Amino acid sequence: MTRFAKPIVFALCLLPLAWLAHKGWTAGFGAHPQEYVNRFLGDWALRFLLLALAVTPLRQIGDWPQLARFRRMIGLYAFFYVVLHVSSYVVATHFFDWAAIWKDIVKRNYITVGMAVFVMLLPLAATSTAAMVKRLGAARWKKLHRLVYLAGIGGVFHFFMMVKLDWREPLLYAVLLAFLLGYRAFKRLRRA
Amino acid sequence: MLIKHVRANDPSSSEITPRSVFADRRRLLKAAAAAGVWALAPAAASAAKPARGEPIPNVVKWPKSLPEMPTAYDLATTYNNFYEFGFDKDDPARHSSKFKPRPWTVKVEGHAEKTGTFDLDDLIKPHQLEERVYRFRCVEAWSMVVPWVGVPLGDVLKKFGPTAKAKYVAFQTVLRPEEMPGQRLALLKWPYVEGLRLDEAMHPLALLTVGMYGELLPNQNGAPLRLMLPWKYGFKSIKSIVRIAFVENQPPTSWNIATPSEYGFYSNVNPRVDHPRWTQATERRLGDPFFSPRRPTPMFNGYADEVAHLYAGMDLAKLY
Ligand code: HEM
Numbered sequence: 193m194t195r196f197a198k199p200i201v202f203a204l205c206l207l208p209l210a211w212l213a214h215k216g217w218t219a220g221f222g223a224h225p226q227e228y229v230n231r232f233l234g235d236w237a238l239r240f241l242l243l244a245l246a247v248t249p250l251r252q253i254g255d256w257p258q259l260a261r262f263r264r265m266i267g268l269y270a271f272f273y274v275v276l277h278v279s280s281y282v283v284a285t286h287f288f289d290w291a292a293i294w295k296d297i298v299k300r301n302y303i304t305v306g307m308a309v310f311v312m313l314l315p316l317a318a319t320s321t322a323a324m325v326k327r328l329g330a331a332r333w334k335k336l337h338r339l340v341y342l343a344g345i346g347g348v349f350h351f352f353m354m355v356k357l358d359w360r361e362p363l364l365y366a367v368l369l370a371f372l373l374g375y376r377a378f379k380r381l382r383r384a
Numbered sequence: 385m386l387i388k389h390v391r392a393n394d395p396s397s398s399e400i401t402p403r404s405v406f407a408d409r410r411r412l413l414k415a416a417a418a419a420g421v422w423a424l425a426p427a428a429a430s431a432a433k434p435a436r437g438e439p440i441p442n443v444v445k446w447p448k449s450l451p452e453m454p455t456a457y458d459l460a461t462t463y464n465n466f467y468e469f470g471f472d473k474d475d476p477a478r479h480s481s482k483f484k485p486r487p488w489t490v491k492v493e494g495h496a497e498k499t500g501t502f503d504l505d506d507l508i509k510p511h512q513l514e515e516r517v518y519r520f521r522c523v524e525a526w527s528m529v530v531p532w533v534g535v536p537l538g539d540v541l542k543k544f545g546p547t548a549k550a551k552y553v554a555f556q557t558v559l560r561p562e563e564m565p566g567q568r569l570a571l572l573k574w575p576y577v578e579g580l581r582l583d584e585a586m587h588p589l590a591l592l593t594v595g596m597y598g599e600l601l602p603n604q605n606g607a608p609l610r611l612m613l614p615w616k617y618g619f620k621s622i623k624s625i626v627r628i629a630f631v632e633n634q635p636p637t638s639w640n641i642a643t644p645s646e647y648g649f650y651s652n653v654n655p656r657v658d659h660p661r662w663t664q665a666t667e668r669r670l671g672d673p674f675f676s677p678r679r680p681t682p683m684f685n686g687y688a689d690e691v692a693h694l695y696a697g698m699d700l701a702k703l704y
Contacts, residue, residue, distance in 0.1 A: 220475070221465030223670045224526055287677045292663060323516050354661060356524075357571050358471040358644065 194258070201262050205269040208236045209276070226284040232279035238347045238365060240270035245344050245372045253375075264320055267340070271317040275307045278310055302353035309346035341376075344369050403646075419510035420462075440533050442513060455528035459670045464604045465522065466623060467572055468557065468564040475566070476604035485600075485607035485624070485682050494630035496552075497545030504608055508594060510543070511535035515598065516591055516612075521653045521685045521692030523617035525678075526668045531534045533595030538586035546582065550630035553585040555611065558626045572638055578611070578622035579635035579649070581694075589690055591615055593621075615687040617651045648704040652683035652695065657704050662663050 214230055215221065221228040244262050244267040251259040288292050296303045316337055318324070325333045351362040436457075454460075466476040489505040495585075513533055521527045541553065557576035561567040567574045584590065591612040594601060601607040606623025613621050619639050624645075639647035646660055655665040666678035684691050695703075 221674075223459040224668060225674050226668060227526075240600075284674060287675060289677065292666065295663065299658070302661060323547070333675075357467070 197258075198261070198265070201265060205240070205266065208232075208273075216313050224281070230277065230280045230285055230288055233273055233280055234351070237270060237273035237277045238351060240266060240273055241340075241344055241347050241348075242365060242368055242372065244270050244341065245369070249372055249375045252379075268317060268320055274313055302350050305346050305353065306350040309343045309350060312343045312346070316340060317345075341373055344373070393610070396402070401543055405527055408617075437595070437597075437602055438598050440513060440595045440687065443515045443533055443595075443598065444512060446514045446516040449515070449531070450519060450529060452517070452519075452529045454517060454531050455669075455671050460528055460530055461602050461604060463526075463670060465618065466551065466566075466604055466606065468574075468576065468624070469567045469604065470566045471569075473573065477602075479565050480603035481575040483560070483603045483607070485603060487688075488608050488626075490599055490609065490625060491627045492544055492629070493627065495547045495550040495632065496630045497547065499544065504594075507609075508535060508592075511539055513594070514591075518589075518591075518612060518614035519685050519687075520612075520614065520618060521667060521681065523619055523647065523651065523659065523664075525664060525666070525681075526670060527679070529669045531598070532591055532593045532598055533598065534591040534593035534612060536588055536591040537611065538588065540592050541585055546630045549632050550582055551614075552631050552633065553580050554629040554631050554635035555580075555604075555622045555625050556627035556629075558624045572642055576622060576638045577635065578620055578637050579631075580613070581622075581634075582630075584694060585615075585635055587691060589687060615652055615684040615691045617647075617653060619647070620651050639645055650695070650700075650703050652691075652700065652704075653681060653683070654700055654704065655681040655683060656699050 212229065216225075216229075224306065244263060247259050247263040247266060280295060282288065286296075297307050316339060318349060319328060319333060319336060326338065348362060348365045351365060352359065355362055396677060415550060446515075462477045463473045464476040465473065466480075469476040469479045470524050486504075489501050490507060491501045491506060492499050515533050517529060517531045520530050546553075555578045558564075559567065559575040561574075580590070591614075593606075593610050593612045594608060596602075596605060601610065604620075609625045610623040611621040611625070620637075634649060637649055639651075640649055653664070658664050665682060667681045669679050672679075682688070
């Protein structure tokens with residue numbers, strides 16, 4: 193069973209994308225397809241990021257050591273959906289209008305924050321291999337990967353800032369994130 | 385792969401109805417209705433389509449309509465900002481079936497010679513209904529082209545005889561939380577209110593609207609009575625109107641109350657004044673292909689020749 197666990201989780205993480213492709217294929221994405229696709233991918237980018245951040249607390253609280261081996265995969269999936277989200281923004285939302293994109297990045301705070309999160313995730317994805325962990329050394333690797341906390345905060349903030357009025361969904365993510373980060377802070381304080 | 389199929393299935397590209405076909409189809413629908421075989425009409429239009437509204441008789445075509453192809457009916461009626469019915473774009477179409485747009489009365493108040501409560505039909509009947517194809521530009525940078533049916537707002541307002549004290553006109557949407565689920569959540573202050581300067585309201589482009597695509601307004605598009613102000617962002621064109629008041633001072637407006645830094649009283653379409661969170665210089669036309677450049681947004685949504693004089697000398701970056 194455990195032999196199949198990784199392929200199964202791998203496939204499960206592809207389900208949102210498969211669902212999106214299926215919807216595009218059969219029903220289309222509605223009246224404003226660019227917005228639909230971009231938001232769908234943004235939602236899943238953030239969900240996977242939060243899920244990656246949930247692995248360690250779940251493992252420790254649930255006394256479930258096997259979870260640890262999914263952490264990298266889920267983290268990389270978060271990056272994967274971020275890349276798709278950003279690509280849809282470039283290709284669908286703005287159709288390669290680089291001038292407009294640049295203006296967005298420097299002028300719109302929520303885009304600036306999104307960009308910052310994207311940039312933070314780049315080195316994390318690049319150093320996700322076992323070889324890179326070795327090259328950096330565990331201590332430095334760990335230090336670097338603490339950036340993911342900031343990325344999580346930035347991701348939720350990015351969502352909050354783009355909302356026009358209905359802040360209920362980002363609020364839910366903010367509460368989840370607060371719990372995931374609060375748990376870590378609490379453990380640290382107790383150890384110190 | 386995906387790209388090709390998205391395009392192939394995208395209702396936006398496959399279901400746009402050329403104007404001539406659209407007009408023909410409507411003529412067909414009308415003929416069918418007249419012949420008492422209305423039941424056949426939806427099938428004639430298309431089997432899978434949602435039920436269409438009641439056709440409006442005696443409409444004349446406004447000569448200055450846009451020569452552009454109207455946005456597909458399905459898009460214009462399933463992608464709506466009408467927070468009274470929910471906060472997502474598909475909520476209004478999904479959650480408005482319980483709403484009863486008739487019978488309907490409008491209360492007219494304030495600085496006018498004639499005030500009182502009027503039946504909707506009595507307000508509209510004295511005027512010639514016109515079909516006007518206008519560009520519609522949402523503040524969220526998407527747009528469509530819609531054939532609206534209505535009468536000039538100014539003609540209706542004049543009948544009440546606004547007095548010298550009437551400087552502005554305030555409008556109010558109906559408050560019915562039992563039929564409008566969005567009103568049960570206080571994310572906006574209900575009821576929705578909007579307002580215009582009197583000269584804006586009297587402008588011949590301002591249309592008091594009762595229909596679209598030759599039919600009575602669907603609930604999700606503001607039945608039974610809404611404004612259509614094509615040079616302003618969509619939220620100024622208040623829906624399901626129950627109150628019109630002639631007032632002396634600038635009336636409060638819902639989005640301005642909610643987020644004053646983002647939505648001003650005037651809210652004229654202006655590509656040079658960006659929304660704090662997105663550009664207003666370009667827009668997404670509903671129905672354009674998935675992979676396509678955005679369209680440039682013209683000043684006053686393309687109606688500058690007609691309306692620019694209303695704002696002469698005003699700093700439109702400040703009075704947005
Ligand atoms: C260069 C980087 C990024 C850009 C340019 C970008 C751009 C955008 C845009 C344009 C929207 C939609 C706004 C709208 O439709 O009104 C959006 C929404 C969103 N983005 Fe990003 N984003 C970036 C990075 C990220 C990252 C790193 C995450 C997550 C970790 C993320 C998560 C989201 C979420 C959750 C939403 C809201 C979706 C919804 O409305 O349901 N974005 N982003």
